[in-house]
Amino acid sequence: xxxLESYQKALRADPSYKPAAECLAVVxxxxxxSLKLAGNTQEGIQKYYEAIKIDPHYAPAYYNLGVxxxxxxxxGMALNCYxxxxxxxxxxxxxxxxxxxxxxxxxxLESAIACYERCLAVSPNFEIxxxxxxxxxxxxxxKVKLEGDINQGVxxxxxxxxxxxxxxxxxxxxxxxxxxxxxxDMEW
Numbered sequence: 001x002x003x004l005e006s007y008q009k010a011l012r013a014d015p016s017y018k019p020a021a022e023c024l025a026v027v028x029x030x031x032x033x034s035l036k037l038a039g040n041t042q043e044g045i046q047k048y049y050e051a052i053k054i055d056p057h058y059a060p061a062y063y064n065l066g067v068x069x070x071x072x073x074x075x076g077m078a079l080n081c082y083x084x085x086x087x088x089x090x091x092x093x094x095x096x097x098x099x100x101x102x103x104x105x106x107x108x109l110e111s112a113i114a115c116y117e118r119c120l121a122v123s124p125n126f127e128i129x130x131x132x133x134x135x136x137x138x139x140x141x142x143k144v145k146l147e148g149d150i151n152q153g154v155x156x157x158x159x160x161x162x163x164x165x166x167x168x169x170x171x172x173x174x175x176x177x178x179x180x181x182x183x184x185d186m187e188w
Contacts, residue, residue, distance in 0.1 A: 029064060031047045045068055062088065065081040078098070093122050097129045101132060134161070157177065158174065
């Protein structure tokens with residue numbers, strides 16, 4: 001008898017037995033991931049939904065659904081799934097990081113930065129989030145600079161370099177902004 005069958009049998013015997021429901025949700029989610037990785041995406045999605053039906057508080061099932069929907073470019077669905085994962089597990093850094101990517105790609109830089117801040121508050125050394133934060137801050141710096149606030153742009157570029165001091169776009173844009181602030185007289 002497999003673990004899946006054992007937990008299903010336990011729940012049939014006592015539907016209120018929470019540990020069996022939690023373990024079954026884990027098994028179903030793992031099975032969903034295995035199916036997805038084997039190229040059976042729809043079957044994987046079905047297993048994630050089965051896991052959620054068994055245990056609606058199991059955050060990794062929502063997270064994995066978010067990953068699948070992101071891969072399918074259904075970003076609205078993905079965002080909803082990541083939000084549910086974060087609601088069920090408030091310290092779910094990967095969910096916040098992935099939400100940040102979706103917001104950034106939509107042009108909502110402030111929401112992206114808020115997601116990365118949440119992620120980094122929980123896991124300050126999460127390199128992917130630090131790099132994503134640097135990218136979002138650089139984009140925001142360019143946006144506000146183009147809107148006429150060069151000083152705020154410089155502040156964002158500097159903050160981006162705090163998160164990733166190797167980020168060439170932030171360095172370049174900071175240099176350009178400093179050059180523009182000097183207002184060189186180019187007459188010979």
